[in-house]
Amino acid sequence: MICRAALAFLLIAAAPPTGEPLLVPAKVPTVAEVIAAAPPRDWIAFEQDDLFYMMLANGHRVVIALIPSFAPATVANIKRLAAAHWWDGTSVNRVQDDYVAQWGDATEKKPLPPGASKTVPYEGDGIPDPALPRTPVPGPDGYAADTGYVAAGWPVARDPASGRAWLVHCYGMVGVGRDEALDSGDGAELYAVIGASPRNLDRNVTLVGRVVDGIERLSSLPRGTGALGFYEKPEQRVPIRTVRLGTEVPRAEQLDLLTLRAGSQSFAALVAARANRSEAFFAHKADYVDLCNVRSPVMQKIVQRVHIDAK
Amino acid sequence: MICRAALAFLLIAAAPPTGEPLLVPAKVPTVAEVIAAAPPRDWIAFEQDDLFYMMLANGHRVVIALIPSFAPATVANIKRLAAAHWWDGTSVNRVQDDYVAQWGDATEKKPLPPGASKTVPYEGDGIPDPALPRTPVPGPDGYAADTGYVAAGWPVARDPASGRAWLVHCYGMVGVGRDEALDSGDGAELYAVIGASPRNLDRNVTLVGRVVDGIERLSSLPRGTGALGFYEKPEQRVPIRTVRLGTEVPRAEQLDLLTLRAGSQSFAALVAARANRSEAFFAHKADYVDLCNVRSPVMQKIVQRVHIDAK
Numbered sequence: 001m002i003c004r005a006a007l008a009f010l011l012i013a014a015a016p017p018t019g020e021p022l023l024v025p026a027k028v029p030t031v032a033e034v035i036a037a038a039p040p041r042d043w044i045a046f047e048q049d050d051l052f053y054m055m056l057a058n059g060h061r062v063v064i065a066l067i068p069s070f071a072p073a074t075v076a077n078i079k080r081l082a083a084a085h086w087w088d089g090t091s092v093n094r095v096q097d098d099y100v101a102q103w104g105d106a107t108e109k110k111p112l113p114p115g116a117s118k119t120v121p122y123e124g125d126g127i128p129d130p131a132l133p134r135t136p137v138p139g140p141d142g143y144a145a146d147t148g149y150v151a152a153g154w155p156v157a158r159d160p161a162s163g164r165a166w167l168v169h170c171y172g173m174v175g176v177g178r179d180e181a182l183d184s185g186d187g188a189e190l191y192a193v194i195g196a197s198p199r200n201l202d203r204n205v206t207l208v209g210r211v212v213d214g215i216e217r218l219s220s221l222p223r224g225t226g227a228l229g230f231y232e233k234p235e236q237r238v239p240i241r242t243v244r245l246g247t248e249v250p251r252a253e254q255l256d257l258l259t260l261r262a263g264s265q266s267f268a269a270l271v272a273a274r275a276n277r278s279e280a281f282f283a284h285k286a287d288y289v290d291l292c293n294v295r296s297p298v299m300q301k302i303v304q305r306v307h308i309d310a311k
Numbered sequence: 312m313i314c315r316a317a318l319a320f321l322l323i324a325a326a327p328p329t330g331e332p333l334l335v336p337a338k339v340p341t342v343a344e345v346i347a348a349a350p351p352r353d354w355i356a357f358e359q360d361d362l363f364y365m366m367l368a369n370g371h372r373v374v375i376a377l378i379p380s381f382a383p384a385t386v387a388n389i390k391r392l393a394a395a396h397w398w399d400g401t402s403v404n405r406v407q408d409d410y411v412a413q414w415g416d417a418t419e420k421k422p423l424p425p426g427a428s429k430t431v432p433y434e435g436d437g438i439p440d441p442a443l444p445r446t447p448v449p450g451p452d453g454y455a456a457d458t459g460y461v462a463a464g465w466p467v468a469r470d471p472a473s474g475r476a477w478l479v480h481c482y483g484m485v486g487v488g489r490d491e492a493l494d495s496g497d498g499a500e501l502y503a504v505i506g507a508s509p510r511n512l513d514r515n516v517t518l519v520g521r522v523v524d525g526i527e528r529l530s531s532l533p534r535g536t537g538a539l540g541f542y543e544k545p546e547q548r549v550p551i552r553t554v555r556l557g558t559e560v561p562r563a564e565q566l567d568l569l570t571l572r573a574g575s576q577s578f579a580a581l582v583a584a585r586a587n588r589s590e591a592f593f594a595h596k597a598d599y600v601d602l603c604n605v606r607s608p609v610m611q612k613i614v615q616r617v618h619i620d621a622k
Contacts (some may be wrong), residue, residue, distance in 0.1 A: 097527040098482050125595065140451035142599040171409050171507040180591045195530075196482040196508050196603050200588060203595035216408040216534040219506075223527040277511055280491045284436065284514035288453040292507050 028278045029269060035297055038266035043258045044152050045301070048246025051255070052082060052209065054103075056092070056217065057239035063213035063255060064174050064192075067154055069130065070167050071123040071208045074176055077116055078187040078208060079245060084113035086188065087243035092221060096229025098195030101218040102177055104188050106237060112188065122182035124206040126166025129158055133263025135271055139288045143199045144168075149262035149271075153296025154210065157202065167207035169198050170292035174209040194219040197292040212257055212298045256301040270294060339589045340580060346608055349577035354569040355463050356612070359557025362566070363393060363520065365414075367403070367528065368550035374524035374566060375485050375503075378465055380441065381478050382434040382519045385487055388427055389498040389519060390556060395424030397499065398554035403532060407540025409506030412529040413488055415499050417548060423499065433493035435517040437477025440469055444574025446582055450599045454510045455479075460573035460582075464607025465521070468513065478518035480509050481603035485520040505530040508603040523568055523609045567612040581605060 029037070052064040068075040081087065087103070090110070094102040112118055134156075136148040144157030147168070155168040167173065174192050178185030185206055192211050211218070221238060224231040231237050246254055260267045275289040340348070363375040379386040392398065398414070401421070405413040423429055445467075447459040455468030458479065466479040478484065485503050489496030496517055503522050522529070532549060535542040542548050557565055571578045586600040 095531075097530055139453045142450045142452065142601055143597055182594055195506070198604070200585065200593070200597050200600065200604065202597070204593055219408055220406075220531050220533055222531055274511065282511070282515055283493055286454055286511050286513070289511065290453055293509070293511065 028276045029273055030278055031270060031273045031297075034266055034269045034273050035260075035299075037269075038260060038264075042261050042264035042266035043299075044261040046152065046212065046246075046257045046259070048249070048254055049079075051212075051246035051249075051257070052078070052243060053246060053249050053253075054087070054243045055241045057241045060217040061214050062192075062211060062217050063257075064209045065152065065212045065257075066209040067151075067167065067207070069151070070127055070154070070156075070165075071176075071206050073121050074123050074185070074187050074206050075208050077120050078190075080116040081113065081188055082243050082245045083248070084116065085242065085244075086110070086113055086116070087240050089240070091237035091239045092218070093224075093237050094191075094228060094230045095194070095218070095221045095223050097223045099193075099198060099229065100175075100191040101194050101221060102189065102191035103238075103240060104177065104190065106234070112186065116186070116188075118186055119183055120186050122185075122206065124166070124176075124182070125203050126164045129163050129165040133261075135262045135264075135267040137271065137289070137291050137294075138275075141291060143202060147291040149267060149291075149294070149296065151262055152259045153262050153267070155291050157291070166203055168291055169193055169201045169207065170295070171195070171197060172211040172215045172295070173207050174211060175201070176206045176208055178205060192218050199292075212259070213255060256303075258299045258301050259296040262296070267296065270296070339587045340584055341589055342581060342584045342608075345577055345580045345584050346571075346610075348580075349571060349575075353572055353575035353577035354610075355572040357463065357523065357557075357568045357570070359560070359565055360390075362523075362557035362560075362568070363389070363554060364557060364560050364564075365398070365554045366552045368552045371528040372525050373503075373522060373528050374568075375520045376463065376523045376568075377520040378462075378478065378518070380462070381438055381465070381467075381476075382487075382517050384432050385434050385496070385498050385517050386519050388431050389501075391427040392424065392499060393554050393556045394559070395427065396553065396555075397421070397424055397427070398551050400551070402548035402550045403529070404535075404548050405502075405539060405541045406505070406529070406532045406534050408534045410504075410509060410540065411502040412505050412532060413500065413502035414549075414551060415488065415501060417545070421499075423497065427497070427499075429497055430494055431497050433496075433517065435477070435487075435493065436514050437475045440474050440476040444572075446573045446575075446578040448582065448600065448602050448605075449586075452602060454513060458602040460578060460602075460605070460607065462573055463570045464573050464578070466602050466605075468602070477514055479602055480504055480512045480518065481606070482506070482508060483522040483526045483606070484518050485522060486512070487517045487519060489516060503529050510603075523570070524566060567614075569610045569612050570607040573607070578607065581607070 050066045054062045066075045090105045092103040093106045132150040134148045134150045141147045146158040155170045158165045176185035177189030226232040274294045276285040361377045365373045377386050401416045403414040404417045443461040445459045445461045452458045457469040466481045469476045487496035488500030537543040585605045587596040
C-alpha cells in the first residue's frame with residue numbers, strides 16, 4: 001500500500017510531546033484512546049453565530065455548523081434568512097434514500113425577507129486554497145488530487161494545478177439546493193447528505209455546513225415516494241417550527257460544542273486510528289481511510305463550578 | 312485525471328453493436344438512457360432460491376439477494392435457518408446511524424435448528440478470484456488494487472498479488488455479525504449497511520448479500536440510543552414476522568427481479584454515465600466514480616398476457 005510511509009509519519013507526529021518519539025509504536029491508538037488523550041489545545045469551539053438550530057415540529061433538534069470561510073456570500077444570506085425567522089413554518093419536503101434530506105418552502109413562493117438576496121454568487125467550486133493548518137489523508141482519492149481536513153474537521157479537496165480548495169460531500173454535510181443555473185441557489189433550500197458520500201456533487205453545489213448534532217433526526221425520516229424522494233402529500237412533510245442562529249437561542253438551550261482541531265497532533269492520530277483499526281475485532285488492517293470515513297468527534301462541553309471554600 | 316482513457320474505451324465498448332463505433336460520442340448517455348436502451352441480454356434475473364424475504368411486523372418488506380458464490384458455507388447456513396423459519400419472531404435490534412441496521416435473536420440464546428451450524432468457516436476474506444465477466448472501475452481505489460462489478464452487479468475488490476477477490480461494504484450490502492473470533496459468525500445475526508460505505512470492514516466480516524428491495528425500510532428506522540446503536544428497551548426493537556426464501560413464498564407474492572449484468576455493454580455504459588453525469592445540472596464532470604457510487608438498477612419484471620385472438 002502506498003500510504004504506509006505517510007501513516008508512519010503520522011504516528012510519529014502523534015507521539016506524546018514528552019520523551020522520545022515512538023519510531024515503531026507497539027499499537028496504533030484506537031479512536032476512543034485518541035479522543036481521551038487529546039489535550040485542550042487540540043479542541044476547537046464552535047461560535048454560536050455559526051450554529052444553525054433547527055427545531056422540527058416533532059420536537060427534534062438538528063444543529064448545523066455553518067462554514068463561512070468556504071462560502072461567504074451564501075452563508076451570509078443564510079444568516080439573513082435565519083435572523084428574519086424565514087424558515088419558521090416551512091418544512092422538510094424531500095427525503096431520498098441513500099442521498100439527501102432537503103428542507104425549505106414547499107411552495108417555492110414565499111418571498112425572501114428584506115436584505116436577503118434571491119441571487120447569490122455561485123460558490124460551489126471552492127475558494128483559492130487558504131493554506132490553513134491541515135491534516136492530510138494519505139493515499140489516493142479518485143475525485144481529487146489531494147484531500148484532508150481543515151479547521152473544525154471540514155473535509156476539503158484541493159487541486160494544486162488551479163490552486164483551489166473546496167468542501168466535499170461527506171455524510172452530514174449541508175448544501176444549497178439549486179436549479180440548473182449555477183447561481184440559482186440562494187440558500188433558502190438546504191439539504192443534508194444522509195447516505196453514501198455523493199462525491200459526484202462535489203464542485204457542483206455550494207456546501208455551507210455540516211450537521212454537528214441530530215443528523216439521525218433527518219436520516220431516519222420516512223423516505224418520500226415521489227420523484228427524487230419528494231413527499232407526495234403535503235401532510236407527509238415534516239414541519240419546521242423554528243430556525244435560529246445560536247446567538248438568538250436562550251443561553252440555557254445553547255450547546256457548547258467542541259471538535260478536534262484539524263492540523264493538531266490529535267487529528268493526525270484520529271486519521272491513523274481510522275486507517276488501521278487496532279481494536280481486536282479488526283483482523284485485516286486497511287492501512288487506508290478515505291476522506292469521508294473520518295469525522296471529527298463533536299463533544300458537548302459542560303462546565304460545572306464546584307464550591308470549594310469553607311462552608 | 313488518470314481514468315479518462317479508460318472511460319473513452321468504455322464508451323466505445325458501449326456503442327450499439329450495429330454501425331460504426333462512436334469514437335467521439337457527442338454526449339455520454341444518462342443513467343436513465345442507459346437503462347432504457349439496455350437490451351434483454353444485458354439483464355439478469357435473480358433466482359427465488361437466492362432471495363431472502365423478510366417481513367417486518369409493521370407490514371414492511373425487505374428483500375435480500377444472497378450471493379452464494381462469495382460465501383458458500385455461510386449462505387448455505389443462512390438458507391438452513393430460513394428454511395427452518397428460525398428468524399420468525401426475532402427482531403431488528405440495532406440501528407446505528409451512518410453505519411448498520413442489524414437483526415437476529417436479541418437474547419442470543421435461541422437454539423439453532425437441526426442441520427444448522429454454530430460454527431461456520433470464516434469467508435470474509437473472499438475467494439480465489441473467479442475471473443467472472445466483469446466491469447472494471449477505472450481509476451484509483453485506496454482500499455484495493457482493483458475494483459469492479461461481477462454477476463448481478465456485486466461490488467468486488469481484487470488483489471492480483473494474492474489472487475483473491477472479495478465483496479465490498481457498499482450501501483445496502485448485507486453481512487454477518489460476529490464476535491472477535493473470525494469464525495464466530497454463523498449467519499443468524501445479519502446487518503445491512505445504511506450509511507457511508509464502511510470500507511474498513513472489508514475483509515473483516517463475511518458479506519453474504521445485498522438488499523434489492525426495501526432498504527429504506529431499514530435505513531429509516533429510529534436509531535438506537537445504546538452503545539453501537541442497540542435499542543435500549545425491548546419494546547423499541549422492530550419485530551420480524553417471517554423470513555422466507557423465495558422458493559417458499561406464494562407465487563403471487565414473489566418478486567421477479569432483474570438487474571443489469573456486470574460485464575455487459577450496458578453495465579459499462581452505466582459506470583461511464585455515473586462517472587461523467589451529462590444531465591444539465593452537472594456543470595463539473597468528475598470523470599471518476601468510486602465503486603460504491605454505482606448500483607445496478609433493480610427492476611421488477613411484470614409479464615402481462617393479452618388475449619389477441621377473436622373474441
